[in-house]
Amino acid sequence: xxxxxxxxxxxxxxxxxxxxxxxxxxxxxxxxxxxxxxxxxxxxxxxxxxxxxxxxxxxxxxxxxxxxxxxxxxxxxxxxxxxxxxxxxxxxxxxxxxxxxxxxxxxxxxxxxxxxxxxxxxxxxxxxxxxxxxxxxxxxxxxxxxxxxxxxxxxxxxxxxxxxxxxxxxxxxxxxxxxxxxxxxxxxxxxxxxxxxxxxxxxxxxxxxxxxxxxxxxxxxxxxxxxxxxxxxxxxxxxxxxxxxxxxxxxxxxxxxxxxxxxxxxxxxxxxxxxxxxxxxxxxxxxxxxxxxxxxxxxxxxxxxxxxxxxxxxxxxxxxxxxxxxxxxxxxxxxxxxxxxxxxxxxxxxxxxxxxxxxxxxxxxxxxxxxxxxxxxxxxxx
Numbered sequence: 001x002x003x004x005x006x007x008x009x010x011x012x013x014x015x016x017x018x019x020x021x022x023x024x025x026x027x028x029x030x031x032x033x034x035x036x037x038x039x040x041x042x043x044x045x046x047x048x049x050x051x052x053x054x055x056x057x058x059x060x061x062x063x064x065x066x067x068x069x070x071x072x073x074x075x076x077x078x079x080x081x082x083x084x085x086x087x088x089x090x091x092x093x094x095x096x097x098x099x100x101x102x103x104x105x106x107x108x109x110x111x112x113x114x115x116x117x118x119x120x121x122x123x124x125x126x127x128x129x130x131x132x133x134x135x136x137x138x139x140x141x142x143x144x145x146x147x148x149x150x151x152x153x154x155x156x157x158x159x160x161x162x163x164x165x166x167x168x169x170x171x172x173x174x175x176x177x178x179x180x181x182x183x184x185x186x187x188x189x190x191x192x193x194x195x196x197x198x199x200x201x202x203x204x205x206x207x208x209x210x211x212x213x214x215x216x217x218x219x220x221x222x223x224x225x226x227x228x229x230x231x232x233x234x235x236x237x238x239x240x241x242x243x244x245x246x247x248x249x250x251x252x253x254x255x256x257x258x259x260x261x262x263x264x265x266x267x268x269x270x271x272x273x274x275x276x277x278x279x280x281x282x283x284x285x286x287x288x289x290x291x292x293x294x295x296x297x298x299x300x301x302x303x304x305x306x307x308x309x310x311x312x313x314x315x316x317x318x319x320x321x322x323x324x325x326x327x328x329x330x331x332x333x334x335x336x337x338x339x340x341x342x343x344x345x346x347x348x349x350x351x352x353x354x355x356x357x358x359x360x361x362x363x364x365x366x367x368x369x370x371x372x373x374x375x376x377x378x379x380x381x382x
Contacts, residue, residue: 097229
């Protein structure tokens with residue numbers, strides 16, 4: 001049986017090649033890789049080369065504009081790093097759960113092995129490549145055919161320092177690079193979404209198949225009954241979604257930072273972007289939070305039921321004339337029952353992380369709500 005590697009699984013061949021062959025497994029280079037591609041090269045060096053770089057004056061006149069700078073400096077580099085770490089991040093869930101003793105070892109290892117085999121399947125790469133092709137076609141028709149504000153092209157500027165052919169080469173290179181980068185980020189996003197959804201299903205099967213055999217550890221140091229590995233991953237994935245939400249937020253605020261004509265290009269897709277974002281959040285809550293919560297609550301109810309049965313038995317003995325030490329035992333059982341009802345861990349995420357998740361979910365929606373309110377007030381005042 002193929003077992004999940006406890007350290008460094010290499011499920012995705014593209015991420016593995018970039019990590020080990022191109023970046024030599026240096027973690028710092030994993031971070032710099034996306035920053036160099038999406039910001040330094042695409043948003044700084046090539047725009048400077050064609051003379052379109054300009055961040056003087058008002059924000060609305062910046063080239064590249066504020067949205068492009070945010071995407072190149074924050075969103076896409078972060079998503080690239082998350083993609084390169086994805087295999088290891090998902091493996092850490094299973095490693096964390098294996099060390100807690102919450103699940104019967106034999107059954108857990110069986111399900112874990114099936115999860116590893118599924119993650120190593122060629123299907124994930126094939127489906128991601130199809131979405132990469134779709135992203136490349138979108139980039140061709142949306143980016144290549146349309147001149148973005150920070151691209152060169154057209155007449156050679158009067159202050160151009162080189163030959164005309166070199167200017168045309170730089171301007172053409174910007175379009176080629178844009179298509180290649182969209183293909184790369186499309187593949188990364190496809191891998192992230194598909195493998196995260198696959199992990200949701202595998203955890204669903206784990207909790208469903210083992211069911212009553214699961215033993216929650218109320219005093220486990222992860223402060224989540226032994227389910228802390230799921231909570232930690234939920235926080236990481238939510239951070240990834242928060243970065244995607246930031247990308248959508250910038251689209252919502254585009255009318256403030258770009259011309260209305262430029263902003264109209266993305267407004268038609270903004271609604272569906274929010275629908276997709278909220279749908280993914282609901283799935284994250286359903287499989288990473290609610291299902292473990294239900295499992296932990298059921299375990300508490302089983303524990304409380306056993307204590308309740310012992311209490312009822314003692315009460316019966318008391319009514320028929322019991323030993324004197326039964327009263328002391330009854331009091332201890334009542335205290336234990338009360339403690340379980342109040343303190344039993346019922347969430348896979350400790351309290352500070354839960355507050356972080358609440359903020360992460362609400363924060364991206366605030367600018368869009370403010371923008372909608374502004375438009376409504378503007379319409380009423382007209």
